[in-house]
Amino acid sequence: MKNHVRSARIAANITQTDLARKTGITRQTIGLIEKGTYNPSLQLCIALAKELGKTLDELFWEVEEK
Amino acid sequence: MNSWLTIFLPNDEYKQQRLLQFFAEATVLSIVYSIVMIVVAQMVSLDTSFTLLIGLGIVLLYLMGRYVLSGMEYTEVFTSKAYSKELKKIIGQTLGFVAVYCIVYLFIISVPSTPAEWLEFGGFLILLTALYSGVHVLSLHRSYTKNLQDLD
Numbered sequence: 718m719k720n721h722v723r724s725a726r727i728a729a730n731i732t733q734t735d736l737a738r739k740t741g742i743t744r745q746t747i748g749l750i751e752k753g754t755y756n757p758s759l760q761l762c763i764a765l766a767k768e769l770g771k772t773l774d775e776l777f778w779e780v781e782e783k
Numbered sequence: 784m785n786s787w788l789t790i791f792l793p794n795d796e797y798k799q800q801r802l803l804q805f806f807a808e809a810t811v812l813s814i815v816y817s818i819v820m821i822v823v824a825q826m827v828s829l830d831t832s833f834t835l836l837i838g839l840g841i842v843l844l845y846l847m848g849r850y851v852l853s854g855m856e857y858t859e860v861f862t863s864k865a866y867s868k869e870l871k872k873i874i875g876q877t878l879g880f881v882a883v884y885c886i887v888y889l890f891i892i893s894v895p896s897t898p899a900e901w902l903e904f905g906g907f908l909i910l911l912t913a914l915y916s917g918v919h920v921l922s923l924h925r926s927y928t929k930n931l932q933d934l935d
Contacts, residue, residue, distance in 0.1 A: 734859075743858035745926075746797040748933030755797050 720777050723751040725769045740764045798855055805849040809842045816841060851918055854925035861930045869923050877916040884908055 726736055726747075733751075737744040740761065749755035750765070757765070766776050788806075792799045816838050823829065850856065860866055888904060895901040 741794055742797070743795045744861065745855060745858035745930055745933065746795055748930065749797060752933050754933070758796055761796055 718756045718777070719753055719779055720750065721771075722747075722765060722769070722776055725771050725776060726751070729769050731769070736765070736768060739768050795858070798858075801853060801855060802850070805846055805853075808849070809845050812845055813838060813842050847918070851922040852925055854922070854927075854929035856922045857926035858930070860923065860927050861934065866923065866927050870920070873916060873919045873923065876919070877912060880915055881908065881912055884911065 726733070733744045733747045737747045740747075741764070742761065746755065746757075750757050750761075762773055762777060766773050769776065788803075789799070792802055820829065820834055820838070824834075857869055860869055885908070888908075895904045
């Protein structure tokens with residue numbers, strides 16, 4: 718699943734390690750989510766959005782390009 | 784997820800899901816093995832203990848193999864420095880394992896008295912050490928490779 722976690726994390730100046738620690742998962746899982754290899758649960762999506770100061774839409778909603 | 788199984792699972796949800804997937808696959812394997820053995824037992828006489836032990840071995844080997852090859856044991860190894868550090872830890876653990884094996888064998892079981900017994904002791908030690916370190920090094924290598932791929 719495409720998402721904007723990586724760009725939001727970099728914009729917030731947070732490392733993968735820090736984000737992983739704050740959301741209670743491993744750095745490997747953060748990497749998998751950013752790459753779109755792993756689809757996180759809604760609970761984890763909300764935790765990530767809160768930590769990055771974004772809404773779920775901003776992080777995970779895909780806007781079709783016209 | 785509310786299940787008694789969760790107490791044996793890690794907190795990371797990706798690891799949880801993958802482990803549950805491996806358990807489910809192992810359960811299917813176990814069911815297929817049991818059905819095959821029930822059919823075979825109708826035709827030939829089987830040693831019950833041996834048959835059950837083989838089934839258990841298949842399930843445990845499958846779980847261990849999947850876990851090691853999945854590359855999710857060392858989730859924080861992203862640099863060659865971290866890789867070397869973990870490798871040193873594995874070497875230390877392996878030496879500890881050798882020490883415990885020698886102490887248990889020589890002081891609790893018995894000191895080998897014949898060349899054949901020494902050979903058995905040494906051979907078994909080499910085999911276990913190679914297995915122990917081999918599995919951990921393979922797991923570390925798979926984890927490191929997977930972590931580097933996810934960094935792209």
